[in-house]
Structure formats: C-alpha cells, structure tokens
Amino acid sequence: MNSRRIIAAIVLSMSLALGASLFSAPAPAKAQEIYWGAIAYDNDGGTAGAWNYPSSNSAARAVRSRCGYDCGYFTFYNSCGAVAYSNGGTRVAWARGYESPGSAKRAALRKLGLRGYVARWVCTDRY
16 A cells, blocks of 8 residues: 555656646747947958957957058948949948848949949858
8 A cells, every 4th residue: 555655656746847847937048149240441442351249349440450540341240241342443332231242242232333343241140
C-alpha cells in the first residue's frame, strides 16, 4: 500500500514538473540590434566608409577622421548606402537605407542623373 502512495506521489510530482515547464512564460525576445554605417565624400572623388558602429555619431566620426572634416557624409542603419560621382567629378549623389548593395548603387546613380560611377558602397549587418 505504501508503495502505491510513493509511486502516485512520484507520478504526480513528475506531471506537475512537466506541466510547469510546458506552461512557463517564454524567454523575452532579444532586442533588435542597430548597426550604423556612414560614407564620407569630398569634391575630389575621395571617399571613406564605416559599418557596424553602435551609433550614428561614432560612424560619422570614423569616416570624417579618414576623409577629413571638410568632407560631406551621411549615415544609415541596418541597410546599405552608396555614393556616386559624375564622370567629370563635378557632381555627387548618394543613397541610403537600401536592402542590398546593388539597389543602393542604382539609386545613387539614378539620383546623379548623369553618366557616372559608384565610388563607394557600404552595408551594415541587419540584426
């Protein structure tokens, strides 16, 4: 008789443990990471790129320190950017926030509106 009670107690405790694990709250989702990128460009066709920085400011500082503080720059996150120059180097256009390098390059060239070339493209990680 005691063995039945012991077995019943074991079965009951095992079923309670199993039930608790099945109905426990799910682990909280990991927050999405934001990865910042930047591209700097100057009037002579020079460029600098940075990717996977923790903030917009840190990505901008990285490219400006490489290109120079008189360079223009733009930042973006979890995406791709590109900068394009006209063949004569007299115009510049840039694009940011695109899903792929190809789409960022095409957008920069389209914004340029002239024959030109892509001088730099950068993609960050996505999360």
